[in-house]
Amino acid sequence: MDGKLFTLEEASALLPKLQEDLRQLQQLxxxxxxxxxxxxxxxxxxxxxxxxRTAGNAHQGQDPFFEVESKLEFMQIEAQLLLSNFTRNGVLLKMIKPGLIDFPSVLDGEDILICWKEGEERIGHYHGWHDGFMGRKPLPENNEGNSH
Structure with a gap:
């Protein structure tokens, strides 16, 4: 597997920054x-x-949508920048609302995704790459087995 692999400790340390980015993205x-x-x-x-209106009264050359469309375009650029923060950090933003973030990892030699869902106080679950959210399992209590 290519890309960054996270230990539980690394994922937990990065989570507060990702939660802030997620909140900004949700508000945006x-x-x-x-x-x-x-x-x-x-x-x-x-x-x-x-x-x-009659043809003689029409306002020529004015775009009544320009201001709002410009704001929307700027906001889309902001949203793309926030989304790219997740990618740059090596994590997978699976869902924006509610927030769902996966951290690539290894557990007992198997490629997994450590999984956090908005509302959870800490990271406590994982699933296989093809299991999805429905395949979530609790992380082992002593999760020192995560390695790079």
Missing amino acids: IEQMELLNLELQKIKVSQERMKTN
């Missing part, structure tokens, strides 16, 4: 969803105005 996505709704309302409103 909520703001983007609200802004997208606003954009849809503006488009509906513009369409109504367009059908109600």
Whole structure:
């Protein structure tokens, strides 16, 4: 397997920073969803105005969507930067809401993913690469077996 492998201790040490990035990403996505709704309302409103106005009264050259679309584009760039933080750290962000983060690791010679789900106080589960979240098992109490 290529890429970084984490011990439980390394994953636990990185988790607070990842949780902060996740919170920022979740807030940003909520703001983007609200802004997208606003954009849809503006488009509906513009369409109504367009059908109600005569050709001589039309405002030429103005883009009524530019400001909101620009904000959305900037927010998308911010979201991509936050998402890339997870990749740069070698972890897998499986779900944004609720947050689900996997840390590649090895347990007893087998490639696994140490798994954390938003709401859990600490990392305490793992699953195989192909088992997914439903295959989660509790980490052994003495998890010193994780190695690189």
